[in-house]
Amino acid sequence: MNQSVSISAAFVAGLISFFSPCVLPLVPVYLGYITGTAVSRLDSSKRLTTLIHALFFVLGFGVLFVALGATAGLLGSLIYPALPTLVKVGGVILILFGLHLTGLVTIPFLSMEKRLDVRDSGRKNYWSSFLVGVVFAAGWTPCVGPVLSGILMLAADSQTVARGATLLAFYTLGLGLPFLLVAALVDVAVPALRKANKYLRYISIVGGALLIVMGFLLLTGLFTQVSAWFNSLTNAGW
16 A cells, blocks of 8 residues: 555545534634634634634644544554455445435434534633544544544554554644634634535535545455555656
């Protein structure tokens, strides 16, 4: 497996998770919650404070995601004899998850949502933003799960703790960078996000299609061949 291809997939998966219908609409709410300030009051004068809170929030969910990736890599090395079969089963699961995201089938438990109580509870500090990030990673809506599952499957297939952690670090990067960008440009980005909500359905379809493709490649064993092909293009100077 070409590591660079897997890393690219992990980063793109993070972006897809950010723009999913269960995350993007609530980004302004989360910014308001972690800063303890009404979203309507997050103007340009509060950009730096909002960005620092957002950074601790991203670090919070990043720590847990990276730990999950390291664990998946460790388990992959421990169950190596059964890994080919598990990868194929994982491919089937990813295809089902992808069909769910596209709306072609409905999987009830993936339609359930677990959200934080984001009512204002007073002034927040950076430590509380970090803890909110940890809770985000541990208990957020299951619709992030399908995309995250695909990257965890790649982490297990890597069979090393370091590679598993690296993949989830890049997943965190894909999910976290847009969040930090919104925080840095909060007065401009929040109104733009609200206008972008009407496109969420199309984003979900694209994410589902990518999951179906990844699931098919894992199921058929073609993922390694595709990775080798991309590697040959890189070596050829593309």
